[in-house]
Amino acid sequence: MVDLPILGGVSPEEIERIAQTVGTPTVAGASLTTRFFRRVSALVATRAGRGESGQFTVFLQSEALFEDAKCCSVAEAPLLANGADPVVDRIWLSTASLSTSFELLLRWSDAASLFQAVKKAGLGGIPAVVVDWRTGVPQGRLYRSGLSNHEDSETVFFEDVPITRMQMKEVLDTFYERSLRTPALVIEGHAKRVWKESANGIPEHRPEEVIQGRLLEALKAVFARHDLRAEPITDDGRADIVISMKTITSGGLPAVVNEWVLELKALADQTNTGNPVPPSVAVQAIQSGLEQAIGYKTRLNALQAALCCYDMRATDFGDDSAFAHIQDDAKHHDVPLWRWFLFRSTAASRTARGYLSSASR
Known part of the structure; x- marks a missing residue:
């Protein structure tokens, strides 16, 4: 059994005092889906800061990544989270941490065919973030229950500006x-x-x-x-x-x-x-x-x-x-x-x- 009072040389009382003073991290207690949304947001902000432009990006969160990746031809993107590679006009399938990701090589031409392509691939029921780059400033929507459920969506904010x-x-x-x-x-x-x-x-x-x-x-x-x-x-x-x-x-x-x-x-x-x-x-x-x-x-x-x-x-x-x-x-x-x-x-x-x-x- 681990002796908690000497774990890492820090007592539980000291940990509690630090938590009360500094506060817990924002992602503490957050679901995997929320962590996924926050990491996608950081990635989008990074790419927008580098002037990326185009039509759309879809990020899909999977807890059965390698099984879901069998839906179509894919290209592995192990360093997606670094923000060094373009993300626009692509469909991404990833874990919540973005540490393992695949680009889904699906054919689409506009918003309607984009959604349809994801649903036809059998991935319309998993959490998704859709980013619209057409206005010059990326606009996002969260689909917590997947692209097959259009009604269950909400706006996500990518800009570092005050909340009105x-x-x-x-x-x-x-x-x-x-x-x-x-x-x-x-x-x-x-x-x-x-x-x-x-x-x-x-x-x-x-x-x-x-x-x-x-x-x-x-x-x-x-x-x-x-x-x-x-x-x-x-x-x-x-x-x-x-x-x-x-x-x-x-x-x-x-x-x-x-x-x-x-x-x-x-x-x-x-x-x-x-x-x-x-x-x-x-x-x-x-x-x-x-x-x-x-x-x-x-x-x-x-x-x-x-x-x-x-x-x-x-x-x-x-x-x-x-x-x-x-x-x-x-x-x-x-x-x-x-x-x-x-x-x-x-x-x-x-x-x-x-x-x-x-x-x-």
């Missing part, structure tokens, strides 16, 4: 729609649950932490050029999610810019044991969340901060009602207030979308 408020909101909306809106989405892919008994409105213990973990995973893939940390310590406590980017000062020195602070709140009207929670608790949680967002933004010298509320209560009261008591303070400190309602059933979600006219209900 609109971009952040769109990404958070997408995360909600694909991961939290209904109980069926919440448990998809054996993910940790936020509901203990959705039909009865009973949440799991500390659902906020579950949402935080799943959101971090989503953000790490989409904002692949940024660093993300959960709960870094400040004098005011722990910020839920901080998004930062490495840069260079005017004097040529390395620096880190904290772009975003996201403060998360899960609002429930029951405890995980089914006991009722007074309405005043949610009101106070929202106010506390705004105070924390403002405090962390100031302490971390962040460019932007947002309060993100995930509403698990029985009734959707609407944003105006939920945020009425903090609207003025939020506006004064320029902190957007965002809220998403978690439905307790798929049927309730469909009704809220208003697919049927009121007369036919």
Whole structure:
């Protein structure tokens, strides 16, 4: 058995102190698919910086690489990750680390035939990144469940530029729609649950932490050029999610810019044991969340901060009602207030979308 207290000459206590002070790496805890997306993003940024241009690139992530490579003629590319070789107008099949890769020698001429070629090769169901180089600045989309599922896609950002408020909101909306809106989405892919008994409105213990973990995973893939940390310590406590980017000062020195602070709140009207929670608790949680967002933004010298509320209560009261008591303070400190309602059933979600006219209900 390994003697942990002397492992590498570093005690577990010292490791814990370092982790609390420095923070864990962005990819810590990330899935293989998210790691793949981040490595592809770094490769694309490198090639774009060297002036590469063309039509499209497809990167496919395989966990059965040599078996999948039998789908067609291939050319091995063992040094793809180095960024020294062109990647445009090619289809790449690789492991999550990009350490072993193949170019798939498939015939295609445009976007439609490109997608069709991948699907005909039997690879339409594995994670993919599609890069569009035609505008001069590479644009990317993630297909977590493969090119055969066009609807399950989202934008990925390759540029080393600040994340706009609109971009952040769109990404958070997408995360909600694909991961939290209904109980069926919440448990998809054996993910940790936020509901203990959705039909009865009973949440799991500390659902906020579950949402935080799943959101971090989503953000790490989409904002692949940024660093993300959960709960870094400040004098005011722990910020839920901080998004930062490495840069260079005017004097040529390395620096880190904290772009975003996201403060998360899960609002429930029951405890995980089914006991009722007074309405005043949610009101106070929202106010506390705004105070924390403002405090962390100031302490971390962040460019932007947002309060993100995930509403698990029985009734959707609407944003105006939920945020009425903090609207003025939020506006004064320029902190957007965002809220998403978690439905307790798929049927309730469909009704809220208003697919049927009121007369036919």
